[in-house]
Amino acid sequence: MTHPFDSVLVANRGEIAVRIIRSAQAAGYRTIAVYSEADEDAPHVALADEAVLIGPAPVKESYLNPQRILDAAARSGAEAIHPGYGFLSENAAFAAACVDAGLVFIGPSAEAIELMGNKAAAKRRMLEARVPCIPGYQSADQSDDALIAAARDMGMPIMVKAAAGGGGRGMRLVTAMADFPGALASARSEAENAFGSGELILEKAVTQPRHVEVQVFGDAHGNVIHLGERDCSVQRRHQKVVEEAPCPVMNPELRAAMGIAAVAAAQSIDYVGAGTVEFLLDSEEQFYFLEMNTRLQVEHPVTELVTGLDLVDLQLHVAQGGRLPCGQEDVHLRGHAMEVRLYAEDTVNDFLPASGRALAWEPPSGVGIRVDHGLFPGQMVSPFYDPMIAKIIAFGDDRDTARRRLLRALKNTVLFGITSNREFLIDVLERESFARGEATTAFIEEEFPEGVSTSIPGEDDLCLAALLHYLQGEEQGLEGRVFDDALLNGTTGARVMESIFSYTVNEELRSLSVLPLGDDRFDIALGDTRRELLLVDSARDGQLRVAMDGLQRDVAYCFMDQGTLALQSRGRMFVLANELALSAADGDREGSGAVLAPMHGNLLTLRVAVGDKVSRGDELAVMEAMKMEHRLLAQIDGVVTAIHGVEGEQMSAGAVVLDIEAEEEAGAETKRD
Known part of the structure; x- marks a missing residue:
């Protein structure tokens, strides 16, 4: 249904809501945002002309609740609804409900959405x-026998796909017939949880397209x-x-x-x-x-x-x-344009979604740079929603100019307090095969066969950290500083104080001394190496311009917990803790059999009960966070002695889901009894 309208409700959040609101306002439309309790202070809410609270943080009670969106449209007098992407954007029933309510749905017809939303029906059309x-199987018979028979006829490799969805959920690559039944079961289960439908299609895998x-x-x-x-x-x-x-x-x-x-x-x-x-x-x-x-x-x-x-x-x-x-x-x-997605995720921990507070956020700028985001400094990145923080886009007259601009923009992007994939994106853009334009869908697998490794701070980084901790101590007074009282100024007799800082790098404790020389100059010693650092510019909070042995560079930083700072130089970011400022750490629970939630999320399924025997590698539970499922596996052999999580409830990162008593300990208890 189409008819004139003057107001638009954006049924989405984050960067896409901000992006839509800006274009709609530029065209003269009154804009209405919707928000959950977790997004009360979000940028898209502040930017819109009006905003309507639609419920608690969980998406099923807010952004994925069609009736609450329609109620918000009625309350605000909105005449049209833009769904953005994700959430209800490809929900045919929602599109039809908008039309039934007399609203313009800014998108295709419900019939088109329904048809193309089902991979089997779409492929037939x-x-x-x-x-x-692609040759494949998209018939209505969804029995295991029919799918297995089709797979045998097609031959390996085969892609198993959820008919009702996308985004990689409910999708499995199968290269051996023996693995096919298990892939069917897991793909169907994930599809049912993600899309409410376990219908699958099969396609002959096109290798490295x-x-x-x-x-x-x-x-x-x-x-x-x-x-x-x-x-x-x-x-x-x-x-x-x-x-x-x-x-x-x-x-x-x-x-x-x-x-x-x-x-x-x-x-x-x-x-x-x-x-x-x-x-x-x-x-x-x-x-x-x-x-x-x-x-x-x-x-x-x-x-x-x-x-x-x-x-x-x-x-x-x-x-x-x-x-x-x-x-x-x-x-x-x-010309040429290139975009990367900046995600809150832990790249060295299997890309698990991350959440937390943006202690510092400075998106890049410059010629040819565009950033679409919905984040402000100090904002919490919630575990309830997709982990994408921003889209960073670069334009140039040719591909390599766009790539270089995007690479520089990423190196200048500052995000502290939230683990992100920023450095992984830098690594991708710097790979020769990508620079040559040779990347296929096998690129990540080929270029990162051992996964993603973390950067190790070098001597320059440690010197910068020591200087920043010294300057922090200057602002706070001398509390917490360690001085060598034996250092004296030989001409005046005045006491010169040298501060000592220690950082652990690759399990090795590295100690540095910082000696002020006056006029914003400092002598920093690390072992037998000495560096002279000069503060060139420190006017901007969280930013320094430092000359190290005559070479100037920009440094971004943020002080976090006691004795800990985040430091970014030349595009690489490190979190360094001054060991001398930290209290003794509590012993960890490694080997105790405690199974911890690796991220904030929903405990979707428990696979075990108290008293069950488990072996290392067994699946214990499934968590869902930011639209992805994550399996929790047993790290030891033993018996489940306690379950602390409840299916369907949210759990914080680090919370104990369940406890396993090691097999040896359980045996010892039995003998004592």
Whole structure:
């Protein structure tokens, strides 16, 4: 349904809500935000003209509750709803409910959403429209026997996919027939938990393809065009890491062919609004339909930068019933754009989602740089929502300029207090294969076969940390400082105090001394090495310009707990604790059999009960955090003696989920009894 409207409710949060609100306000619309109790002070709430509280933090009680969104629209007098992406954006029932309530749903019809939201039905429609598709199985018979028989006929390798969803959930790559039944069971279970449907499809796996998607746009008058392609090949667990436009290996003939296929896909379902048709592109320039996303994509900014179009403004125009303001012949791609997703996640701990307070947040800026975010310094990053903090985008006249600008922007991005993937993104952009434009969907696996390692602070970093801790001590007085009273100034007789600081690096204690020389100059000794540091500029809070032996550099920092600081120099960040300022640490519980929650999240399932015997590696429980499932495994052999968590309840990071008594201890107890 389309009709004129003057007000827009954004049924989303975070950076996408901010981005939509800004375009809507620029076009003169009254904007209404919705927010949960956890988002009361969020930037999207402050930016909107009005904001409506829709419930507690859990998404099912707020952002994923259609009735609360509709009630907010009624209370605020909103005439249209923009769903953003995620949450209810591809919920056909919600789109229909908006129309039934007399609201304009800024997106395609409920029928189009429903059809393309089911991979099996979508693939059948694409085959009818003669869009190239991967050979596979998408029939209604979902019995294990039927799926196993289809897999045997297709041959390995095979992708098992949830028919009702995306984002990598309910997806498994199977390379051996013996592993197929287990992959079916786990994919079906994850699909049911994530999407409420266990329906699966099978597809022949295309090895090491590129993931290339085409942006399409349609209006209510039957006009459909495409706005070029994006390469989203750099992925981890089917979640996109880097996106760019145009695709590095694209040529005019291939672009035209993929564009024609994408437009045919959209026309076959009478598509209205912004959508994305995703393809796999092999090394022989053969491409195959993957899925269609019936919403605005996370990576839409790169298309905006190379086309000069505001896709949200175009969505608003089409939703009013307007015709597309341009034809296919008017679409021209200029330059190159590249985007990365900055996530709150622990890259060295299997990329587990992270949460916490942003003690410092300074997004980058500069020529060709765009940052879409919904974060302010001091804000809590909640475990209830997707862990994406920001999208950092760079534009240049050519691909390498865009890459260099993005790399520099990441190195200048300051985020303290929250573990993030910033340095991992830097490592990705610096890899030679990526710089050459050779990345396929196998890039992460090939370039990081041993996983992601953490940076180790060098001597320069330790010297900077000691200087910062010294300066902190100067501001706070002499409390907590350690001095060598034997150092005396030989000319005046005045006492000169040398401060000592110690840091643990790779389990080795490194001690440094800081001696002030006057005029913002300091002598720092680390073993037999001595450095002279000069404070060039310290006017900005959290930022220093320091000359080390005559070489100037910028340093970002943030003091955290007692004796601990976060330090960032040359793009690398370290958290360093001055051991001399810390009290004796409590003994850890390693080996005690305590199973701890690795992140804030929902205890989805308990697999064991008190009294059960378990072996090292057994699955004990499943937690869900930021839309991902995480298995908790036994680290020792033994017996479950206590369960502290309750299924369906939230648990804090570090909370004890259950206790296991080691097998030897349990045996000893039995003998004593």
